[in-house]
Amino acid sequence: MSDLPVALDAMGGDHAPKETVAGALLAAREGVPVVLVGDPERLAAELKAQGGELPIVPAKEVIGMHESATEVRRKRDASINVTVRLVKEGKALAAVSMGHSGATMAAALFILGRVKGIERPAILAELPADTPSGKVHLIDAGANADVRPAHLAAFARMGAAYAEQMSGVENPRVGLLSIGEEASKGNQLVLAAYPLVEKAAENFVGNVEGRDIMSGKADVVVTDGFTGNVVLKLAEGEAKTIFRWIKEALARDLKAKLGALLVKDALKGLAARMDPAEYGAMPLLGVQGAVFIGHGASDRRAVKNAVLRARKLARSDFLHALGA
Amino acid sequence: MSDLPVALDAMGGDHAPKETVAGALLAAREGVPVVLVGDPERLAAELKAQGGELPIVPAKEVIGMHESATEVRRKRDASINVTVRLVKEGKALAAVSMGHSGATMAAALFILGRVKGIERPAILAELPADTPSGKVHLIDAGANADVRPAHLAAFARMGAAYAEQMSGVENPRVGLLSIGEEASKGNQLVLAAYPLVEKAAENFVGNVEGRDIMSGKADVVVTDGFTGNVVLKLAEGEAKTIFRWIKEALARDLKAKLGALLVKDALKGLAARMDPAEYGAMPLLGVQGAVFIGHGASDRRAVKNAVLRARKLARSDFLHALGA
Numbered sequence: 298m299s300d301l302p303v304a305l306d307a308m309g310g311d312h313a314p315k316e317t318v319a320g321a322l323l324a325a326r327e328g329v330p331v332v333l334v335g336d337p338e339r340l341a342a343e344l345k346a347q348g349g350e351l352p353i354v355p356a357k358e359v360i361g362m363h364e365s366a367t368e369v370r371r372k373r374d375a376s377i378n379v380t381v382r383l384v385k386e387g388k389a390l391a392a393v394s395m396g397h398s399g400a401t402m403a404a405a406l407f408i409l410g411r412v413k414g415i416e417r418p419a420i421l422a423e424l425p426a427d428t429p430s431g432k433v434h435l436i437d438a439g440a441n442a443d444v445r446p447a448h449l450a451a452f453a454r455m456g457a458a459y460a461e462q463m464s465g466v467e468n469p470r471v472g473l474l475s476i477g478e479e480a481s482k483g484n485q486l487v488l489a490a491y492p493l494v495e496k497a498a499e500n501f502v503g504n505v506e507g508r509d510i511m512s513g514k515a516d517v518v519v520t521d522g523f524t525g526n527v528v529l530k531l532a533e534g535e536a537k538t539i540f541r542w543i544k545e546a547l548a549r550d551l552k553a554k555l556g557a558l559l560v561k562d563a564l565k566g567l568a569a570r571m572d573p574a575e576y577g578a579m580p581l582l583g584v585q586g587a588v589f590i591g592h593g594a595s596d597r598r599a600v601k602n603a604v605l606r607a608r609k610l611a612r613s614d615f616l617h618a619l620g621a
Numbered sequence: 622m623s624d625l626p627v628a629l630d631a632m633g634g635d636h637a638p639k640e641t642v643a644g645a646l647l648a649a650r651e652g653v654p655v656v657l658v659g660d661p662e663r664l665a666a667e668l669k670a671q672g673g674e675l676p677i678v679p680a681k682e683v684i685g686m687h688e689s690a691t692e693v694r695r696k697r698d699a700s701i702n703v704t705v706r707l708v709k710e711g712k713a714l715a716a717v718s719m720g721h722s723g724a725t726m727a728a729a730l731f732i733l734g735r736v737k738g739i740e741r742p743a744i745l746a747e748l749p750a751d752t753p754s755g756k757v758h759l760i761d762a763g764a765n766a767d768v769r770p771a772h773l774a775a776f777a778r779m780g781a782a783y784a785e786q787m788s789g790v791e792n793p794r795v796g797l798l799s800i801g802e803e804a805s806k807g808n809q810l811v812l813a814a815y816p817l818v819e820k821a822a823e824n825f826v827g828n829v830e831g832r833d834i835m836s837g838k839a840d841v842v843v844t845d846g847f848t849g850n851v852v853l854k855l856a857e858g859e860a861k862t863i864f865r866w867i868k869e870a871l872a873r874d875l876k877a878k879l880g881a882l883l884v885k886d887a888l889k890g891l892a893a894r895m896d897p898a899e900y901g902a903m904p905l906l907g908v909q910g911a912v913f914i915g916h917g918a919s920d921r922r923a924v925k926n927a928v929l930r931a932r933k934l935a936r937s938d939f940l941h942a943l944g945a
Binding site: 426427439442443474475476483484485487506507508509510511512521522523524526527528529530531532533534535536537538539542543546547549550552553555556557558559560561562563564566567570571 | 763798808809832833834835836847850852853854856861862863866871884890895
């Protein structure tokens with residue numbers, strides 16, 4: 298099983314197939330076999346242009362970024378469907394796509410199905426934070442805009458299993474995102490979910506607030522997909538804005554410019570830590586298989602990292618831990 | 622009316638009455654009359670210790686941070702009630718409290734009442750952003766954890782009026798916080814609110830995402846009080862975390878330490894821009910009067926800025942613009 302390749306939807310993403318092919322070649326050079334899925338002629342040409350070789354599984358159609366996710370049902374030979382089917386058929390270890398995220402979720406749900414006991418698969422995002430692992434696991438980061446209290450309890454279970462298996466966090470601290478620390482604070486959803494999450498999470502630390510997400514109060518932060526998506530995009534957007542302002546501040550006069558030369562290296566590592574491409578993509582948890590969904594804007598490094606992490610998840614005990 | 626003082630609940634906040642009295646004295650030195658509300662003996666002693674003079678209106682009771690906001694009904698002579706009553710009776714221009722925010726909201730609602738047509742008063746928070754005014758106006762930042770679609774439309778009206786009157790933004794761009802730019806993206810609340818907000822806001826720019834909050838795509842961002850409170854606290858918390866990481870990075874070796882000396886001044890201005898104390902406190906909009914609610918942890922600078930802004934709001938055309 299370990300020698301099975303990761304299947305990459307090479308047609309998905311704003312910079313496909315150039316960056317998808319380049320990312321796959323980078324992964325292959327690190328010893329991770331990858332199979333490209335998509336238009337065989339375009340992919341062969343791109344491989345040739347980049348001077349690399351990888352197996353191709355042909356897929357005639359593509360689901361465009363402005364099409365509906367329901368096209369997954371109609372276009373049976375769309376690259377994302379073929380990619381996920383390779384996992385279902387045991388021909389690939391995991392599936393990765395930088396394309397239409399709604400379509401990727403739909404394909405994963407229809408083709409792989411849900412893990413028993415998980416009604417709603419959810420997206421997990423990793424953000425830099427002051428935790429022992431250096432990151433916080435946010436779930437759901439956008440798969441379910443409206444959820445019921447019991448769904449949050451299932452997200453807590455999946456988030457904790459992922460933090461344990463993928464980030465090596467022992468007995469992860471699970472927090473429920475709310476607007477006050479007391480169990481009596483929150484909206485109706487969170488108030489109803491509190492006792493369920495408390496029961497579902499082995500190490501429940503209670504409610505956490507927005508300010509606690511990066512400060513490290515929990516290893517796993519549980520929320521609905523609307524709030525989680527806002528949190529994820531704000532966290533990324535704010536880091537970008539602050540680093541842009543820092544750049545401006547360090548160019549404002551000669552003294553600052555001189556200092557900037559000296560601190561450049563120190564700040565570079567920090568900027569990299571805040572860069573979403575470090576993680577590459579986000580897993581869709583709760584389906585019967587390892588599926589990663591990336592930013593449309595992903596570059597080759599993001600593609601490579603996504604492939605590496607998809608393989609790691611597929612080879613981990615995550616699904617087993619969930620009782621799949 | 623302009624000579625009326627701002628009423629300050631001098632007993633409210635973690636550092637009361639020391640920091641509240643000090644902040645009031647700073648405001649008074651800038652020509653803004655302030656009346657202190659609270660325990661007359663403690664306040665007189667604090668004024669004496671700080672070598673200042675200010676009028677005191679006695680209030681025998683206090684609503685503690687761990688009491689219920691409903692105590693507002695029982696403790697009629699609590700400092701927050703007396704503070705707001707001064708506004709109601711025309712003896713003060715505006716009310717400011719760094720104490721129990723739930724109690725402050727309750728007192729404002731019971732004593733001042735709502736503006737006609739505003740069912741749910743809301744808290745507005747100002748965050749630094751790449752807009753022409755240098756900030757974004759987030760509403761609701763925490764007053765209403767659960768809202769109906771029509772409430773979001775009222776928040777849009779209030780946020781736009783505030784941005785215009787207080788920040789001098791002409792024809793403010795109003796965005797609805799969601800998880801995708803298209804009108805078809807969002808949770809049930811946002812989907813139902815979209816046409817109502819579109820109608821209520823003169824300059825509606827559609828949905829904005831988490832990444833757009835600080836990037837400057839809108840001058841006013843409308844959301845429910847749960848999401849808004851998470852956004853506010855994450856934005857403040859992330860800035861703190863990043864600046865702490867920068868500090869660590871700039872101390873990692875001799876070269877970085879040398880550079881740090883040169884860039885210190887340039888980064889200081891930026892850190893100040895991210896500091897919530899610059900704004901001092903947040904207005905509760907939609908009640909019949911100017912009421913500002915501050916962080917419990919407010920220092921004297923935050924208190925002073927809150928007093929100044931409360932006076933500015935009371936003297937502005939904000940309530941008039943809302944049709945109060």
